[in-house]
Amino acid sequence: MAGSPVQVTGTVLTTRRVDAYHALTVVAPGIADRFRPGHFVTVAVGGRDSSMLTRRAFTIHDVKPDYGGTVELVFGVRGAGTAWLADLRARDTLDLVGPLGRPFPLPRDPCTCVLVGDEHGAAALFALADALQQRGCRVDFVLGAPSADRVFGALRARRMGETTTLTTEDGSLGMRGRVTDVLPGVIADARADAVYACGPMEMLRGVTTVAVEFDIPVQVAVEESMACGIGVCMTCVVPVIGDDGVTRMVRACTEGPVFRGERVRFDDVGTIPFDALGAPGGRHA
Numbered sequence: 001m002a003g004s005p006v007q008v009t010g011t012v013l014t015t016r017r018v019d020a021y022h023a024l025t026v027v028a029p030g031i032a033d034r035f036r037p038g039h040f041v042t043v044a045v046g047g048r049d050s051s052m053l054t055r056r057a058f059t060i061h062d063v064k065p066d067y068g069g070t071v072e073l074v075f076g077v078r079g080a081g082t083a084w085l086a087d088l089r090a091r092d093t094l095d096l097v098g099p100l101g102r103p104f105p106l107p108r109d110p111c112t113c114v115l116v117g118d119e120h121g122a123a124a125l126f127a128l129a130d131a132l133q134q135r136g137c138r139v140d141f142v143l144g145a146p147s148a149d150r151v152f153g154a155l156r157a158r159r160m161g162e163t164t165t166l167t168t169e170d171g172s173l174g175m176r177g178r179v180t181d182v183l184p185g186v187i188a189d190a191r192a193d194a195v196y197a198c199g200p201m202e203m204l205r206g207v208t209t210v211a212v213e214f215d216i217p218v219q220v221a222v223e224e225s226m227a228c229g230i231g232v233c234m235t236c237v238v239p240v241i242g243d244d245g246v247t248r249m250v251r252a253c254t255e256g257p258v259f260r261g262e263r264v265r266f267d268d269v270g271t272i273p274f275d276a277l278g279a280p281g282g283r284h285a
Helices: 029-034 080-086 119-134 154-160 179-190 199-213
Strands: 006-018 019-029 042-044 056-064 071-074 095-099 112-118 138-147 165-169 196-200 218-221 237-241 247-251 258-260
Touching: 006 071, 019 080, 019 095, 019 237, 029 056, 029 071, 029 095, 056 080, 056 095, 056 119, 071 080, 071 119, 080 199, 080 258, 095 138, 112 179, 112 199, 119 138, 119 154, 119 196, 119 199, 138 154, 138 179, 154 165, 165 179, 199 218
Parallel strands: 112 138, 112 196, 138 165, 196 218
Antiparallel strands: 006 019, 006 095, 019 071, 042 056, 042 095, 056 071, 218 258, 237 247
């Protein structure tokens, strides 16, 4: 059932380590019912007496019908909030809001899709791969990270994908280098019709450049810091070119996180371009 996001107090079902990452499965029926690949949730961290007021945003890795509906989140510990999450145990409770954001658009007809993920950003790709395969699409994976323990989902990708290409910057798994180094060869060999990607902004910029060179569409799920996740705080704005050719500062949490890669002005992320609609001294509505 698609619809508006819901707030759920979910019970932690399982916690596990996945190499350098943590995976948390939470009973969240209302969110699981509404999920589409590419959606995310925001999570309250620190407990009721915590000074950590802002929520943390996490892409949904997987949903299952167990216990009325569960969602699995995958994350690395980067600060106090994710450290608190990593310490949770089964039967603890967690406050979640979701599903949020714009999910990945799916092709109308069967086609060949290359799915590119970097580090735990790859977690967003597996539900997408399943949805694509249900539509008769061929799926090829390209997964990368700085080191082997930070490549997420390699075994699952090998089971699901027609091909799976792995890269690490230190050469500890797969080919030495980055996903953008091998992507042109994968696109050419698979005769790909479309690219989907999730990961850091610099990686998404490179993937978009490659896809544009091959003249195939590319959908990217951006990783921008979000404080609210519902479009109020404006901390996650990125410059995106609209259908009318006008650049607007749009919210990754509501208009995204999925965008057409060639529409995102990656060189200007973190700034307000002078020619953006409403920019100081620039274009006005």
